[in-house]
Structure formats: C-alpha cells, structure tokens
Amino acid sequence: MDNGFKPRTVYVAASYSAPVGRYNGKERDKLSFLELAEQAGAVFERSAVRRREIDAVVVGCQNPGAFSGVDNTASKVAGVLGVSGSKSVLIDTASSSGASALENAYLMVASGSCDHVLALGIQKMSDVGTLDATRIVAGVIDRDESEFGLTMPACGALVARALIERLGLTYEEWSAFSALLTERAHRYASRNPDAHLNFPMPVAEYFEQVKSGKNYRYWSPLRYHDFCPMSDGVAAVILTSRPHPVLVAGVGSATDIPTIADRKYFHSFPATVRAAAEAYGMAGIRNIRDFTGKLHVNMHDPFNGFGPINMVDLGIVPRHRLLDSLLDDTLTGDRGAFPTNLTGGLKGRGHPLGATGMIQVVENHRLILEQGFKAGLSHSIGGPINNNVVILLERADHYRNRAPQPFRSWGLPSLGRLKPKDVTVEELLSLDGPVAGSFVTSTTRYDYKTGRPEAIVMIVSCRYKDGRYNFLFGIDGEHNSEISALTPGDRVSLERSGDAILVNRMPVRRFYERTLNGLVELAETGWRKIAGKSSG
Secondary structure, eight states, rough: OSSSOOOOOOOOEEEEEEHHHHHHOSSOOOHHHHHHHGGGGGGGOOOSSSSGOOOOHHHHHOHHHHHHOOOSSHHHHHTTTOOOOEEEEEETTTHEEEEHHHHHHHHHHHHHHHHHHEEEEEEEGGGGGGHHHHHHHHGGGGGGHHHHOOOHHHHHHHHHHHHHHHTOHHHHHHHOOOOOOOHHHHHHHOOOOTTEEEEEOOHHHHHHHHHHTOEEEEEETEEEBOOOOOOOEEEEEEESSSSOEEOOOOEEEEESSSSSSSSSSSSSSSSHHHHHHHHHHHOSSOOOGGGTTEEEEEOOOSBBTTTHHHHHHHTSOOGGTTGGGGGHHHHHSTTSSSOOOTTTTHHHHHHHHGGGHHOOOHHHOOHHHHHOOOOEEEEEEEETTTTTEEEEOOOOOOHHTTTTOOOOOOOOOOOOOOOTTOOHHHHTTSSSEEEEEEEEEEEEEEEETTEEEEEEEEEEEEEEEEEEEEEEEEGGGGGGHHTTTTOOOOOEEEEETTTEEEEEEEBOOEEEEETEEEEEEEHHHHHHHHHEEEEE
16 A cells, blocks of 8 residues: 655665674773764765764764663763754664664655764663663563562563473573574674674583583573673664665664563564565565575574574564574575574674674674675664664665565564553452462573572463453562472463462562662562571
8 A cells, every 4th residue: 555655765875883792891891881983984984975974963872861861862962073053862662763764764754854863872881780771771670570570581581481392492502502603693703803702602602601600590591691781782783875886774673562571483483574574565575585695684683592593583584484584504604595694793793782682783784894794684672672673784786676566464473461550469369269370481590609599480371251361470489499490381270468469379479679870689688587497
C-alpha cells in the first residue's frame, strides 16, 4: 500500500569509533563522560560535511545521569563537539540506544527536515563499580520483577536454560558449547586493536580457569566468561542527503512486553524478528540469504545464549543450525557465507551499552569500505530483550543495481500478554488454603568468591479465574538444592503465612529495593537476620 511518504535516500558521510575499554586511567586514558564525547569530533576529520552544516545531534546513551551524573546530555555533547545551535536530543532505549539514535537520525534526513545529522552513541560505565552498574541496568526491568532479583544477567541465564532444555543438552554439553563460543569471540577480538578483550581464550584456558575458580559460576548455567565485559565507548556517524558510497538501505525497530514472566518463550526474541522484517521490507529484501557472500552480520551477543538465537531470528540460518552456525567457519567465519561478528562481538569487543549499537554501524561501514562487503547488518537489543533495532547499510551502487521494491511484512510472531491489573499474587492467595501451580523455570546467582548460592529467580504458572498466568518470585539461595531438583511442569504450591508468601514452604524474598537512584540491594546483615528467623 502506498502511504504517500517517499523518504529521501540517506547516505553515510563518515563514521568514527574510539577504542572500547575502560577509560579509567588504568586500562585506557582517564576521561570524563564529556571528554569521551569530545573524542567523537574526529568524525569531522573524515567528512566533507562541516560542523556548521550539522542540523541536528542525536545522542544515544543509557541512563547518563545514573552512570555519570550528566543530565541535559545532548546539549552538553553538542557543546563539546562545537555544534551548538543545532537541534539536540537524547535517545535512551537502554542498551540499544546507539542504534535507536541512528534510526532517529535517519528519519530526520529521510523526512527532509534535516540535510546533515550527527548521530552519536556513548557510554561511560567505569564511573561506577560493577555492582552499581548491575543495579542501574536492572532499572530497565519491570519494577516487581527487579525487586525479586531479576537482572539482565539473570535474563541471559534464563535464555540459556531455555536453550538447554529445548535442545536436550546436558550441563557438560552446554559448558563445552559456551567454551567454544567464548573462544570464537576472543579469536576475533584478538585481531581487533580497538576491542576491550583483545586476547585469545582457548577452550583449554576456559576450563583451566573454571578449575582455578577465576571463571566462576555467576548465574546458572552461565559463567563469568559467558558474559560481555563492562566497557566505555563512543562512536559517531554523520548521515546526509548528499550522495556517498554507502547508504542506509533499511532500518527497523520493535518492542516486546516489559515483563519476563509473561513471555511465551525464551528461545526466540519476537522483537528481533519484527525489527528485521521492517528493515528488510524497507530495503526490499525478501530473503536476506540472497546476500550470501556479500554481507557482514554484527549482532548483539552479550551472553552466550543470545548469539545463536539471533542468527535464527535475523533469518541468517535455519533453526536446525542454531547450535552449530557460529562454530562453522564455512558459514559464519571470515570467508563464510555470512561472516559474523568479525570484530569480536559484544563478548570480545565489549559492550558499552548505549554506544554499542552505533559502534556496530561504524564497524559495518568500515568493513564495507575496506574489505569489499556489499552490505552490513547490525542488530542491537535494548532492555530485557524488548527494544530491538536492526539496521542495514549497503553500497549505493549495489543497492541501485538490485532495484529494490519496498514492502510491508506480514505473519510476524505474536507476543506474550501482560497480566490484567486484577491478576496479582495477593488476589491469587486471597482464597483459603494453598494454591496449586506448576514450575516453569529458574536461575540461581552465586557468590563469585565463595561459590555459595545467594539468590534464586523462579517463575511459577498458576490458573486464576479464566486463564493461566506466570508469576516471578525471588527465593533465598539456601533453597537451591530443592529448586534445582524441579523440572518444568512439576507441581508446586503457593500459600500465605502471615505477611509472607511461600512457594513449596520456601519464603519468597525481595532482594532489591527501588529508589529514585535505581535499585539498592537490601543490607546483607539485616537480610541474614530475616532469613535466619524465617528458616528457624
């Protein structure tokens, strides 16, 4: 259907990315948030577009106030880059903020409201410690679920468990798979001087560090090396209406529901499928596999379970190749059919949250110009896997030669549904006696020094009124042996005892408290007293 809107062609005039790492004076130069932003001014050294021609600045960053104490962020960034006077706007879609900034900059040029837009992605995570960063990031999660202990690493662990169960893997098989994926990420990152973890990590070393305790179990079944590093970074792209060798062929974005418990499944990400369909439709691509041998794929792999799922959701590989596609160099290696994450991906290059989506675009732009790729596909995930963006860059001559015909996709995956407001645990337990339910899934957080299980996030399904609904709970780590014995579908009971909620007689706990500044973990000493009284 012709909706009357005919977008202008949008070209990439120039791109720049600073090396990824921690700008804390130890690993890389010590830079403040705005000093890091100033580094992006190097993009003008590579562009015929001058600072005075910039009509707008779009900054992508996750929680700059919480991480770095910088508010009114976009105008301050415009100031240090010498482009004050232009429009300036901050985009925060969590860890897809950089990609969303590129999408918004694209729309400004495509609509004709601007001729030249500077899009920037930036994150300074090293201004806070790892625990504080985890709590800040958990702010993107549903309030109740985050207070029960759900964090982004916990989401990653639930996804990994879903793959283990769906593929029928043992824990040993999953560990071997994780070791191979980690080795792959480091193999490519070691070739990238701008990567955060640019050193190899052979499988033998992965398991040697398991034995020594350095590669500790973090959220079961994930280990320390199954995560991306906490990084700083900045990247910038100038989009223009003036012709250049590379253009933006397609951009798509989509959201999923904000709660994890209400998702239908964890082995696929509907927001990715929808975003990819929109980008492919805009680019006039019916089957992305037609780009065999021409396309670099830069996808969002912060945890070892995400990468394989992304390859299927993006339409790059069929579902039966989910487990082995990233380990088959003839498919995803340097000279494979679809070279993927050749700069190390999030696990090797690093993941500076709001900067990552822009860094992916910059890397693809460089690979197109320098290594002969005809196109570059970037994919970024924001929030609890629910604010996803897909961007396709393409050589202008290749785009024109295939004479694309844009279309609207159909048959997209359905989403889960949020529980009605009157469906609450309180209402569920308002009747006399225990309520029967069934176990869905769980993950356990471990103390990295002692290996002691600290907290458990579990999902339980219960029938209420005319439907069946899932509820997420936090359980103290001392009950790990009882919960790890449960398998999906096992019967569980919920009941109230005074002010406490019990699942199979185990008290439900809230591990975090929401404040204006994010999540605060409950005091450890006070927590032990509460746990001691409950278990006595």
